[in-house]
Amino acid sequence: MDYKSSDTSLDLKLNPYRPMKEEAHEKKEFEGVFAQVDGKASIKEEAGHLVEELDRMSSENKKLTHTLALMRENYDALLSYLMDLESNNSRKEFIESRKRKAESQLYYGNYVGTKGNTESCSGDEDQSWKRPKENFKAKNISRICVRADASNTSLTVKDGYQWRKYGQKVTRDNPSPRAYFRCSFAPSCPVKKKVQRSAEDPSLLVATYEGEHNHVNPSRPHELSLAQNQCANTGSVDHSLSSKRSSGSTVTLDLIQPELCDSAKHSIQEVGSPAAFQQFLVQQMASSLTRDPNFKTALAGAISGRIFDNI
């Protein structure tokens, strides 16, 4: 998706680094216009109020810019901390697995079912270190966690697509079986899905998607872009639990409210860094607002009404 091409022609003052000199210049011009019209004291008063208002909004804008910068710093710090934790976990798991392999003949029977999975929401999918050859090469692999009733034994994750189950297997490091699905909507669709309960939290279903659909979501074919915009606007994707790995091939999402945006993962997969994702969100918000004719009309009406009613 080329989100850069979105229509953001409406200047929403989104650029926090815009020089304040420019604003002061505009303010003078603004005052000048009213000075020329002149003649009525009420107009001057009104102009004064507007200038005051402009000042107030400028300072508010500054504050918001500062807050946004702080939030961004915190977000980046948290993200890098999360990445560190993840890489440490992978290393630990790798070392432990080497030990386990050496000793597996001795205690593997006790090991299954008593082991606590150290990685939350992991299932047992994160085995790229075990299979360097695969290493998520070239395949679009994403993983989502969906909260499901623990008493519900069916391994189904409703994501709007049609899936055909073609296998089920009990894996070594998770007592609950793993189900294998193919996209059945289009025979040529290469997407596969694996669903398994998290070993740590049985109420979590871990769904791993491989590949990309070569068709639209059959349940709502016309809502693809809309859903993406909604996701951008509501922020319903939980980024506190999501990460974009540097390889760029794996995304972990926690879509606790999957019905809100099935396509969120597609959007995120196509955006590179956290900064790019942030930019993407802003662009999406701006473009969805500017695409809304009602919003444009209302804004234009409000501005012109304020100015021309008094001339």
Add this chain to the structure above:
DNA sequence: CGTCTTTGACCGGCGC
């Protein structure tokens, strides 16, 4: 009757 699910068999990669 067509579609979907279940489940044991089979295959290939990997480590020893």
Add this chain to the structure above:
DNA sequence: GCGCCGGTCAAAGACG
């Protein structure tokens, strides 16, 4: 070469 393991196949049964 052998065994383990994850992934896939395909026959049989269930279901609407």
